[in-house]
Amino acid sequence: xxxxxxxxxxxxxxxxxxxxxxxxxxxxxxxxxxxxxxxxxxxxxxxxxxxxxxxxxxxxxxxxxxxxxxxxxxxxxxxxxxxxxxxxxxxxxxxxxxxxxxxxxxxxxxxxxxxxxxxxxxxxxxxxxxxxxxxxxxxxxxxxxxxxxxxxxxxxxxxxxxxxxxxxxxxxxxxxxxxxxxxxxxxxxxxxxxxxxxxxxxxxxxxxxxxxxxxxxxxxxxxxxxxxxxxxxxxxxxxxxxxxxxxxxxxxxxxxxxxxx
Amino acid sequence: xxxxxxxxxxxxxxxxxxxxxxxxxxxxxxxxxxxxxxxxxxxxxxxxxxxxxxxxxxxxxxxxxxxxxxxxxxxxxxxxxxxxxxxxxxxxxxxxxxxxxxxxxxxxxxxxxxxxxxxxxxxxxxxxxxxxxxxxxxxxxxxxxxxxxxxxxxxxxxxxxxxxxxxxxxxxxxxxxxxxxxxxxxxxxxxxxxxxxxxxxxxxxxxxxxxxxxxxxxxxxxxxxxxxxxxxxxxxxxxxxxxxxxxxxxxxxxxxxxxxxxxxxxxxxxxxxxxxxxxxxxxxxxxxxxxxxxxxxxxxxxxxxxxxxxxxxxxxxxxxxxxxxxxxxxxxxxxxxxxxxxxxxxxxxxxx
Numbered sequence: 001x002x003x004x005x006x007x008x009x010x011x012x013x014x015x016x017x018x019x020x021x022x023x024x025x026x027x028x029x030x031x032x033x034x035x036x037x038x039x040x041x042x043x044x045x046x047x048x049x050x051x052x053x054x055x056x057x058x059x060x061x062x063x064x065x066x067x068x069x070x071x072x073x074x075x076x077x078x079x080x081x082x083x084x085x086x087x088x089x090x091x092x093x094x095x096x097x098x099x100x101x102x103x104x105x106x107x108x109x110x111x112x113x114x115x116x117x118x119x120x121x122x123x124x125x126x127x128x129x130x131x132x133x134x135x136x137x138x139x140x141x142x143x144x145x146x147x148x149x150x151x152x153x154x155x156x157x158x159x160x161x162x163x164x165x166x167x168x169x170x171x172x173x174x175x176x177x178x179x180x181x182x183x184x185x186x187x188x189x190x191x192x193x194x195x196x197x198x199x200x201x202x203x204x205x206x207x208x209x210x211x212x213x214x215x216x217x218x219x220x221x222x223x224x225x226x227x228x229x230x231x232x233x234x235x236x237x238x239x240x241x242x243x244x245x246x247x248x249x250x251x252x253x254x255x256x257x258x259x260x261x
Numbered sequence: 262x263x264x265x266x267x268x269x270x271x272x273x274x275x276x277x278x279x280x281x282x283x284x285x286x287x288x289x290x291x292x293x294x295x296x297x298x299x300x301x302x303x304x305x306x307x308x309x310x311x312x313x314x315x316x317x318x319x320x321x322x323x324x325x326x327x328x329x330x331x332x333x334x335x336x337x338x339x340x341x342x343x344x345x346x347x348x349x350x351x352x353x354x355x356x357x358x359x360x361x362x363x364x365x366x367x368x369x370x371x372x373x374x375x376x377x378x379x380x381x382x383x384x385x386x387x388x389x390x391x392x393x394x395x396x397x398x399x400x401x402x403x404x405x406x407x408x409x410x411x412x413x414x415x416x417x418x419x420x421x422x423x424x425x426x427x428x429x430x431x432x433x434x435x436x437x438x439x440x441x442x443x444x445x446x447x448x449x450x451x452x453x454x455x456x457x458x459x460x461x462x463x464x465x466x467x468x469x470x471x472x473x474x475x476x477x478x479x480x481x482x483x484x485x486x487x488x489x490x491x492x493x494x495x496x497x498x499x500x501x502x503x504x505x506x507x508x509x510x511x512x513x514x515x516x517x518x519x520x521x522x523x524x525x526x527x528x529x530x531x532x533x534x535x536x537x538x539x540x541x542x543x544x545x546x547x548x549x550x551x552x553x554x555x556x557x558x559x560x561x562x563x564x565x566x567x568x569x570x571x572x573x574x575x576x577x578x579x580x581x582x583x584x585x586x587x588x589x590x591x592x593x594x595x596x597x598x599x600x601x602x603x604x605x606x607x608x609x610x611x612x613x
Contacts, residue, residue, distance in 0.1 A: 157352060163320055164354030166341045168368030168419060178367070182358035 029241065032234035049235035053224070057236065060220035061243065063130060067216060068199040071137040075195050078138075079145035080188060084180055086146070087153040088162070098150075102143045109204025112139060116209065130214045136205040141198050145191035152187030189255040196251070200244060267297040268455035269331040269422035271317060276327035278312045286312040288480045289327065296332075299449055299456040301470035303463060305502070309479040310459045311427055317457060318425050319344045331422060344423075347416030351428040353408050355400045361387075361411050362396040368419035386414040389448065406437050413445070417452060424449075424456045430465060442468055463503045467491070475499050492541075497609050500539040505584075507540045508609070509577045522555040522576030522599070527606045537609045542584040544605035547571060547591060553600030557581065559591050573597060 035044040165175040203218040225233040277289035287309040302310035315321040319341035366379040390410040483495040494500035511518040517526040557576030574580040
């Protein structure tokens with residue numbers, strides 16, 4: 001009896017906390033399909049706001065995905081070898097480099113963006129292209145990739161695996177592709193998941209770095225909140241949800257499947 | 262399996278190793294390993310044996326001046342992937358992302374061997390190493406002994422010029438270790454390939470080695486056949502590290518050691534005043550009280566099965582370990598005589 005009471009109490013508490021977190025998202029989503037939010041849902045359900053957002057901001061959504069996957073590509077190409085090098089070299093120098101890579105986590109995005117603008121803002125072509133935002137995103141997400149790959153290296157004895165492959169005649173590049181990367185895959189996938197989600201949702205840096213022609217999804221969202229009806233902004237959130245949730249689920253499944261294999 | 266002929270001759274020439282932090286892991290050493298020979302590097306941990314193996318493998322560079330030659334060709338600066346060595350690591354270093362068959366075939370794949378030929382070679386090796394049926398298993402589905410066999414099959418699959426084994430049995434439990442040691446011995450004999458085997462286990466060294474290099478604190482203490490290092494150790498360290506040994510120090514008079522339990526004549530004792538000698542426990546015979554050169558009292562008797570270890574005190578300065586036949590009746594407190602053949606008493610250089 002007492003156990004049941006405790007269980008029920010815990011359940012109610014958990015549900016309340018969950019509701020506290022889910023209700024705002026639900027409200028926002030429902031606002032996006034309501035004809036008039038101030039009159040409530042009885043004013044009718046519509047997709048016109050969604051369509052309007054799509055018309056106005058399809059470009060920002062596309063750009064967000066382009067930047068997210070470009071960021072992923074760069075962090076993979078640079079981050080995985082970097083993590084491997086840092087792991088195998090070890091020593092104080094490697095520790096210092098690791099700290100430097102991690103530093104952007106502690107620095108406000110605005111400060112990083114400002115530094116980038118000061119240093120490279122005068123290169124007009126670069127400044128105006130989305131590559132400028134990409135640089136910011138790579139700086140911001142790199143530690144997540146490097147750290148999660150290094151965490152796997154710490155549990156698998158990659159140095160000996162590498163020596164094993166070397167003794168069988170494999171060149172450094174073959175070893176990296178055949179042995180190092182496959183065995184670091186769980187970390188790479190976890191890192192990739194982080195990088196893509198962080199890049200898609202990044203606002204701080206991007207807000208400073210963007211131009212009217214290089215707006216990403218969160219910038220567009222801020223834009224619509226500031227200048228449009230609440231329903232439009234909410235529809236925007238809805239689109240964001242619809243796009244990002246399947247992506248996250250897919251990546252998570254991929255990581256799980258690899259883990260089980 | 263591979264035909265006779267059998268790999269490369271190895272020479273290392275004044276190869277020392279000092280690590281970046283200044284630790285001297287290996288004093289400059291020179292060593293020749295004949296084609297087809299099985300050489301065991303034996304010593305306690307930290308004696309430099311693994312460093313020497315890694316220098317031969319190409320995983321470590323010797324200090325300046327050191328040279329590694331395979332069949333007379335200077336390989337010092339050639340990286341491991343171009344030395345054609347097969348290596349078995351203590352942790353096996355099997356690739357967890359590949360099946361057993363893929364692990365074994367990996368070196369062949371790197372060498373561009375066609376798929377059919379790879380499959381044939383894998384089939385041959387799983388038979389040879391007794392792991393038939395495990396080809397499609399993943400590495401984490403194998404027992405320790407199976408992993409050891411896969412590691413060995415993978416190393417010999419590439420028909421290496423030299424097979425290098427770094428404590429390959431250390432990770433296994435004792436019973437399995439004994440069985441695999443016998444198996445490994447037969448396999449190495451069948452392959453007849455130049456083999457360098459690192460271990461801290463003297464039983465392994467005895468059974469597997471054509472020659473044993475006993476190492477201590479980064480230096481070679483003795484090189485010899487198992488019989489030589491066992492019966493004629495060069496110094497006290499080798500004597501005590503290999504097998505059980507009674508080490509006795511005593512003054513000499515008229516060519517015989519003066520001991521509390523009697524006089525023990527020794528070969529070559531005429532010219533010296535003091536001697537340190539080694540006597541193996543199994544070379545001492547237990548006799549009736551009064552017989553034999555020495556006499557003493559039985560301190561303890563441990564029945565081991567195939568023999569018994571009798572500790573006799575009062576015969577020399579320290580209690581003597583005696584391995585006697587398991588049929589001898591001896592009780593604690595008995596007075597016994599000990600007889601020792603003159604050639605069983607091995608004169609050692611006195612310690613500085």
